[in-house]
Amino acid sequence: MRVNLLNSSCKSTWNQQLLYKPKRYRGTVLTQSGLQKLYNQIQQLSADEGCEMTPRRIAEKTQRIEPQGLNAATVRKILQAQTGVDQESIRLVFQALNLTLEPLDFNYFYHVCTEQAAPFAVKSQSALNHPVYLTNAVGGDRCIKGSQQAQLTKIDLPEYPGSPLPLNSRFYVERSAIRTQAYAQLHKSGSLTWIRAPHKMGKSSLLLRIHSYAKQLDYHAVHLDFQQADRVILSELNKLLRWMCKTISLQLKIEYCLEQHWDNELGSKVSFIVCLHHLLAQLHQPLVLSLNEVNRLFEYPDVCREFLLLLRGLNEEVKYDEVLQNLRLILAYSTDACISANFEDQLLHIGMTLHLPEFSIAEVQQLALVYQLPWENSSLIAQLMEWVGGHPYLIQLAFYHLTTSIPTASVDTYQLQQLMQQATMSVAIYQYHLQQIWSIVQAEPLLFAAVEQLISQEEIIIESSVARKLESLGIARSEGDRTILRGRLYQKYFQKKNSSLVKLS
Template sequence: MLQFPDGPVPLESKFYIERPPIEALTCQELCKPGSVIRIQAPRKMGKSSLLIRILAFARSKEFHTVHIDLQRADEEIFTTLERFLRWFCYTISRQLDLVPLLDQYWDDEIGSKISCTFYLQERILANLTEPVVIALNEVNRLFEYPTIAKEFLPLLRSWYEEAKQVDILKLMRLVVVHSTEIYVPLNINQSPFNVGLPIKLPEFTLNQVKDLALRHELDSEWCESSDLADLVTLVGGHPYRIRMALMYLQQGGMTIQHLLDEAATLSGIYQYHLRELLDILQAHPKLLTAFTQLVHTEGSIALDPILTYKLESMGLAKLDGNRARLSCQLYERFFKTQLFPTASQETQVISLTNHHRVQQLERENLELQQLVNVDSLTQVANRRYFDHSLTRAWQQLSQQQEPLSLILCDIDFFKTYNDTYGHQAGDTCLQKVARIISQCAQRPTDLVARYGGEEFTILLPNTGATGASQVAQVIQKEMQMLSLPSAPAQTRQFSSVYGDKSSSLLDGERFIVAPEEIPPSQHPSSGVSSPSVTLSFGVASVVPSSIDCPEALVMAADRALYESKARGRNRITLSSEFHFGI
């Protein structure tokens, strides 16, 4: 039975194509005590399909197996690190048919990470006679909760390193699987993604595509024809794109010529995939500018390293050393018509007589787009582009019924800062703050914008209140680490306020702080200076609907921001009206 290429390829399916030597390498590594395998690739490249076969091999060796898919975890699991680690240990216990005894091993005095380690060693591994393979799938979801990611991922790394000396940890093998659309920049020396065996899934070769076509029962002569080679030239060897095409061809409702002609249009078989990429690019002015340069360049081009990495992680670009090139002709054809349809038509005429002039016009067009959409001082999106992106995200997520979060943040006492140090220093401060915010919101769908003056916005699609609040916390901590000297006679408070009852979130725990309980040294009237510039935050989260409007989300975040300032600044306040996903 023909399978729609959505989701992992079942173990018994004939449509799984091996990519030597990957399968052999992973099986060999799995037999090593205390090993770690990390599988990373863009979406729909076959990560979960490979994981299924790794676990099957482990069971054939009579290893115990645990499969933890983070996409299946409720959002409340990610509320605090302790909540997440207890869920992690409980899930392992249940899958291994061990009675969970978390309370016997959990000790607040030593913290949740050490408690989790003791539980793993003394309750899980000590009761096993054979190795156990713990597979963590969709780890990319963890990056939506940076405070947890920055604690849990180094914990995995520490287990891997300790396994070299601690015999009990040698029983454990870890398989970490994630998409390359990374959410926050992690310290590479503390992340588990720089240890163990790295597996980067390549695209199919032409011979592998021929093999897959034969398994789809397509004519063997056609599989050797130039038509199949033309298909690979157009869409590359990406497993999902190839299988989509072969499925339609096998069903007989479409000829290869019709498929090739329509593939790069909004009526072709890849329309949803292309629309999704287009939405992501249009929500990111800098990424869009870099990608447009790539589309209109023959061969490869040197781009900003971070933007190059993002384009590669989305599957839009491939690397030739430090230079980037388009991953396939499908993207070139589609985006040339969708990003600049008029310019594209004119190009076809002008290029016949003056190719260099066309390239100059394209560069000028990119510069004009940069001026229209990007704030010239901070190099993040401007208010105009934010308003446009908010409306588009609202419409899209309203159809998908997924959450949309908005963070409004404001530099505390910025007027005093300007008056004290001068406007040039004030501009430098704005640039540094914008850089920190951008570093903490790096998903392709996230948008950082300068809302006006010293106020910034962070638009977070597919993110609930908990995830958005944690992003705000990371920004707050990064600002403290920046230690940008504040103006004299300013006071800060270092708690995070939640809701209209002043319920605070510190280290993920909710508690109540009454205004009269604020220590005098932290009270706004005390006149005590804070060591560094701080931000106040307002957070709002909602599932968009036709009942509300985007402006209501902005107003809710603005009221939360006002409450943060009214209660002493340097706070994170969640809207009491829009707080979906808390």
């Protein structure tokens, strides 16, 4: 259908050309209101069900409604709203999450859109030299005036925080000191490196970049995620090590007959080292082997203890075995998962440990610019960090909600204070994160007593082992012999929970 230009300035600009709607649309995306509705429901269900509502879990819910359902990749596209999908897929996700898809929740996706059409963070690009058909968030068609040509933009939504950031993500903040140390380890024969930090601090994103660097060096790279291992595998050392051998050989595309080489008389640990030796002997370049979410083993103390003994033995064996020296082992674990297991002291005495720190003020300012928040020299940075410190996930989550619900140029002290004041409510953006920490604190009497002191005093002197656990949770930091609560968010939330307990008693 032909559409005439809407005003004389448009006609002058485009030389009386006619504007056409593309014959083939590129799918459907959620609007700002649709995304907000969806993410609010995801947070609520995560809190209600006690576990994070990941794309994979959402996909599983769709498969209960329809046999084919959706896969995690399609759900991820819907959540990112950067690639069009069919409307039926969006409807299915909404239905799986007990939501109703309404007309204002979605829109047709075109490559070019103005900032007014989609109130998200957008990335500028040079004006196009031909007429463009635009559809705004409520379905109206508009022509771009000549003065608006330079403002032509494409949809470039920020990724919803919480998942590993792709290699090309604008939202990844490079921590050069950590990166330099991690990369240097790849050049050391037989190196063993731990990456430790609380949940959502960027461990998986760093592992992605280490793997990319390994491939640049022409190394082989294998990644094992212990989240993918069944409980029946993790609960028995022999099954765990066989699973690791099988997965490594599959990723390397090297035939290895476990039944032929696995010797029960030698034991599973020695058999595993024999397997590694066999695989490495067939490679002409070093192998980078990364193990993510190793903290899952903390749920099985006997298995974890034997696994650590294996690592210690392997770390010694590489000094004498030239073939094993081609191995570069990298293990990542969440410190808040080993609060009650008391394995950290054993971990820290094997290999080198890299601790992912919080963001500095400069790094938060850098991230604010990526989100197109005009906060370069703003006191708003200090206000946000007063609440959440420099925790990467908490900072990203605040920026995401500010930029997808409010035009970025309008974000001011009032909007930030409103977001933070609501942060500890039952449906607020940090609720799932806070509930996870609270459940751990409640289960440990010494931690609970320390938190009660921190609520009123903000900084205290306590036993070093308790201080380390609070730091591992990410809710406190140590300065000399003093333990200091990180941010007002935890203080307000713990005060609220503690007062509720007092009322119940």
